[in-house]
Amino acid sequence: MKSGxxxxxxxxxxxxxxxxxxxxxxxxxxxxxxxxxEPILWEGSSCLVATFWLVLERRxxxxxxxxxxxxxxxxxxxxxxxxxxxxxxIVAIYGIRHGVYALTSQIYEHESWSYIFFYESVKLVxxxxxxxxxxxxLESFARWREEREQLLTLQKHLAESxxxxxxxxxxxxxxxxxxxxxxxxxxxxxERADRLLTQLADLLRxxxxxxxxxxxxxxxxxxxxxxxAQIMQQRFAxxxxxxxxxxxxxxxxxxxxxxxxxxxxxxFKHGVERSRDPVRIEIAADKQGxxxxxxxxxxxxxxxxxxxxxxxxxxxxxxxxxLYGARAGLELLQEGGGVVARLNIPFQS
Amino acid sequence: xxxxxxxxxxxxxxxxxxxxxxxQADIALVGECGDGLAAAASIASLQPDAVFLDIxxxxxxxxxxxxxLEPALAPLLVFVTxxxxxxxxxxxxxxxxxxxxxxxxxxxxxxxxxLRGRRGEAPxxxxxxxxxxxxxxxxxxxLLVPQGEQLQLIDASSIHWIEADDNYVxxxxxxxxxxxxxTLADLLLxxxxxxxxxxxxxxxxxxxxxxxxxxxxxxxxxxxxxxAVLRLSRRYKDELFGRMGG
Numbered sequence: 001m002k003s004g005x006x007x008x009x010x011x012x013x014x015x016x017x018x019x020x021x022x023x024x025x026x027x028x029x030x031x032x033x034x035x036x037x038e039p040i041l042w043e044g045s046s047c048l049v050a051t052f053w054l055v056l057e058r059r060x061x062x063x064x065x066x067x068x069x070x071x072x073x074x075x076x077x078x079x080x081x082x083x084x085x086x087x088x089x090i091v092a093i094y095g096i097r098h099g100v101y102a103l104t105s106q107i108y109e110h111e112s113w114s115y116i117f118f119y120e121s122v123k124l125v126x127x128x129x130x131x132x133x134x135x136x137x138l139e140s141f142a143r144w145r146e147e148r149e150q151l152l153t154l155q156k157h158l159a160e161s162x163x164x165x166x167x168x169x170x171x172x173x174x175x176x177x178x179x180x181x182x183x184x185x186x187x188x189x190x191e192r193a194d195r196l197l198t199q200l201a202d203l204l205r206x207x208x209x210x211x212x213x214x215x216x217x218x219x220x221x222x223x224x225x226x227x228x229a230q231i232m233q234q235r236f237a238x239x240x241x242x243x244x245x246x247x248x249x250x251x252x253x254x255x256x257x258x259x260x261x262x263x264x265x266x267x268f269k270h271g272v273e274r275s276r277d278p279v280r281i282e283i284a285a286d287k288q289g290x291x292x293x294x295x296x297x298x299x300x301x302x303x304x305x306x307x308x309x310x311x312x313x314x315x316x317x318x319x320x321x322x323l324y325g326a327r328a329g330l331e332l333l334q335e336g337g338g339v340v341a342r343l344n345i346p347f348q349s
Numbered sequence: 350x351x352x353x354x355x356x357x358x359x360x361x362x363x364x365x366x367x368x369x370x371x372x373q374a375d376i377a378l379v380g381e382c383g384d385g386l387a388a389a390a391s392i393a394s395l396q397p398d399a400v401f402l403d404i405x406x407x408x409x410x411x412x413x414x415x416x417x418l419e420p421a422l423a424p425l426l427v428f429v430t431x432x433x434x435x436x437x438x439x440x441x442x443x444x445x446x447x448x449x450x451x452x453x454x455x456x457x458x459x460x461x462x463x464l465r466g467r468r469g470e471a472p473x474x475x476x477x478x479x480x481x482x483x484x485x486x487x488x489x490x491x492l493l494v495p496q497g498e499q500l501q502l503i504d505a506s507s508i509h510w511i512e513a514d515d516n517y518v519x520x521x522x523x524x525x526x527x528x529x530x531x532t533l534a535d536l537l538l539x540x541x542x543x544x545x546x547x548x549x550x551x552x553x554x555x556x557x558x559x560x561x562x563x564x565x566x567x568x569x570x571x572x573x574x575x576x577a578v579l580r581l582s583r584r585y586k587d588e589l590f591g592r593m594g595g
Contacts, residue, residue, distance in 0.1 A: 172432030173405065177359065180431060180450035184365035237360045273358075274407045276384045 005142045006058060012134060013054065017047040045096040049089050054131070061139065068143050071136065078132050082125060090120045154322045158214060161258055161315045175200075181235045196234055203227040207258065218285060218292070219251045225264050225283060232268050240272045240279050247286035254348045255292065256319055262312030263296045263341040270339065271298030279338075292347045297340040320345065351464065354395060355381045356388040356411065357403035357429065362450065366401055366429075369457055376461070385409025389417060389493055390500045393530075397424045398471075399464050401448070404430040409502070412436060416488035416539065419531045420476040425464055436485055440478070489541035494520060494527035503527075505540050509557045509575050513550035523575060545592050547571055548582035555592050 024039035057064075057078070067074040094108075094116070101108040110116060178200050186193030206224050222244075229242050264283070271279040280299040285292065313332070320328040320343075328345040353376050357363045363381050370376050379395045382388040385406045392400060392414070402411040415426055428440060428447040440447050446463050448456065467474050482488070491502045503522065512519040513533040520527040529536075537544055537552055546552045553571060560572045567583040581589060 176431035176450050177362075180365070180452075181359065181361040183451040183453075184361040184368075187365070187368060235359050235361065239358075273405070276386075276407050 005138045009054075009058075009135060009138055013051070013131075017043070020047070041097060041100055045093040045100075046089075048096070049092045050127075053085055053089070057135070061135075065139060065143070068136075068140055074136060075132060079128075082128065085128070086121045086124050089124060090117060093120075150322075154319075157315065157319050157322060158257075161262075161319060177235055178231050181231075185234070192234075196231065199227050199230050203231065207261075214257060215254045216257045217251065218246070218253045218255050218294070221255050221257065221260055222246065222251075222283070222285075224258075225260055228261060228264060229281070232272070236268075236272050238278070239275075240268075240281060243280065243282040245282060245284040250285040250287050250292055252349045253285075253287070253292040255294075255345065256323060259316055259319065259343070260294065260296065262316055263343070265312065266341065267296050267298040267301075267339070270301040272300075275300045287347055288344075290347055291344045294343045295340055297335065297338055299336070299338040301339050316343075350377050351375055351399055351468065352377050352379045352395070352397045354379055354388070354391055354397040354400045354424070356383075356385075356391075356400060356406070356414070357381075358383050358406040359403075362403065362429075366457075369454055373461065375465070385411065385414045386500055386502075388414050392418065392424060393495075393500070398468065399425040399427065401427050401429050404428055404433050404436055410486070412482045412486045413488065413491075415479055415482035416486045417491075417493040418475070418479055419535050420479050421472045421532070421535070422530065423471070423475045423479060425467060425471050425474060426478050427460055427464065440481060483539060488539055489543065492520065492536075492540065494529060496527075505543060506554070506556070508540075508544075508554050509573055509577065510551060510553045510579060511536060511544070521575075521577070542592075545589055546585050547589060548580055548585060551579055553579065553589075555589075558589075558593065561589075 021040055021043045024043045025036070028034040028039045064074060064077055067077060094110075097108050111119070178196070182193050182196050182200070185196060203224065206227065226244075233240055233242060260283075264281075267281050271281060277300055279301075282297050283294070284297075285294040287293075313330075317330055320330055324345055328343075330341070330343050333340045333342060353370060355363050355366050355370070355378065357366070360383075363383075367378065367381065370378055379397050380391050382391050383406075385408050388400070388402065388406075388411075389409065391397075402414060404411040411428060411430075415423075415428075428436070429450065430436065430447065431450040437447060437449075446460050448460060490505050492505055492508065493500055493502055507522045509521045509523065511533060512521070516530060516532075518529050518531050518533055518536055520529060533546070533550065533552060537546065543556065544552050544554055553573065557573045557575065558571055559574045561581065562570045562572070564570055564580075567586065569581040569586060571579045571581045571589075573579070
């Protein structure tokens with residue numbers, strides 16, 4: 001991205017100076033008093049010193065870029081350097097020209113110094129303005145592209161996790177086993193079967209709706225987890241106990257949608273579905289200083305049994321990285337006989 | 350009367366089968382199991398005529414249970430699953446019956462009719478089912494053995510040698526000797542390449558063979574790493590030499 005901007009800029013810069021030299025040579029063509037190399041020297045010395053300043057500007061461009069969103073400040077920061085640039089620029093180019101003329105035993109004739117300073121300063125400010133405009137445009141474009149790319153990545157990850165979650169719910173195993181449970185229940189307890197069917201419908205509907213938004217409250221996210229857990233509890237009747245331990249002040253915290261469900265699914269998959277003994281699954285959340293902490297633990301599995309390549313977990317981590325950078329964390333820990341998934345994200349309500 | 354065992358790790362799924370099977374006059378429910386190991390033990394102790402076997406279960410899957418069965422002695426198998434693409438494809442090809450959850454009563458009745466029709470030919474029907482289950486689970490690595498009252502899975506690599514004894518085999522490991530109601534021929538089919546027969550009623554784990562020494566008439570002695578000395582009959586000599594790589 002950065003090198004692309006610089007390549008475009010120096011390309012334009014080279015074209016610009018070639019043009020300036022060609023025009024100067026053409027202007028003086030036919031004037032017998034002016035030798036062929038003189039206009040090249042005039043423009044070449046300007047080009048050399050201006051390039052030196054441009055390189056310095058490029059070196060420092062990262063420091064300016066934070067003002068890109070505020071064009072006036074960006075230009076002001078640059079223009080503050082103009083007096084220093086003007087003086088060194090004029091002194092340097094006239095120094096070079098005098099030097100080269102002296103080497104060829106000639107004298108460089110020009111207007112009075114006060115006129116030169118005035119004339120060159122005005123010219124410099126005009127050209128500097130032009131080039132700052134070009135630099136600003138290129139940098140803004142690069143920044144826009146970068147941001148758009150980041151946004152697209154974020155959207156892609158969200159879409160992936162929505163898809164993964166939908167798949168998990170439409171996951172044939174989950175769906176068909178849930179339907180079979182309902183098919184069994186409805187012969188002995190119509191009300192319970194009806195409740196379970198509604199829960200399954202609610203779960204599918206919520207995950208379809210959740211897809212539209214990026215963040216939700218912990219309260220909403222927990223509702224979804226509850227629906228899933230209820231269905232699983234019916235299927236594995238007697239083999240799982242659920243516990244919830246969520247602090248009241250954590251309920252309104254913002255949390256990325258569908259972030260927790262894969263963690264709960266893992267707790268069931270690696271705990272309940274693989275164990276012959278009863279499993280306890282606990283969901284806990286509280287506010288810890290500046291952070292919201294959510295833990296989902298099961299009492300009967302090991303980290304090694306959980307494939308770390310699982311798309312659910314990887315996807316969660318990538319989304320956290322994109323949304324919160326280093327301020328969020330998700331780790332799987334072996335604790336006692338079970339596994340704990342511990343999530344930390346900045347607390348926002 | 351057809352004696353039937355139900356195996357599923359989800360209670361509602363067992364209940365449904367139980368209710369519908371109980372309506373059948375010619376079916377006697379002999380038990381219900383919630384996991385694979387219990388199912389294997391019940392199949393051995395109750396010797397049902399047919400088993401409804403869920404595929405996805407903790408510990409040992411339904412396919413793994415089937416893989417450990419001796420076709421000639423095994424009950425008729427009906428696999429029950431919510432979704433198991435690979436397994437189902439394999440069984441589809443072999444025309445073995447299975448139930449996809451959820452299923453209705455008509456579908457179950459069709460399965461029962463098929464079971465009734467096949468009662469006389471259980472070994473043949475089983476052979477295909479069990480072979481398919483073995484291929485699906487890579488069952489050569491583990492062997493189900495009785496341990497006191499219970500069953501347990503041991504690593505095939507821990508077996509030194511196997512001795513046939515009428516309708517039983519003795520499986521020798523460093524720690525123990527297990528007696529199984531299996532035939533040597535089928536056990537060798539299950540365990541695969543790692544084992545080879547050395548005479549009519551014995552087979553060795555090729556990795557456990559330390560050396561061979563010649564006897565009369567082309568017979569040899571096989572010395573195992575464990576110190577055991579077995580006889581290699583002329584008939585199986587080439588096979589063992591070939592398998593040992595020379």
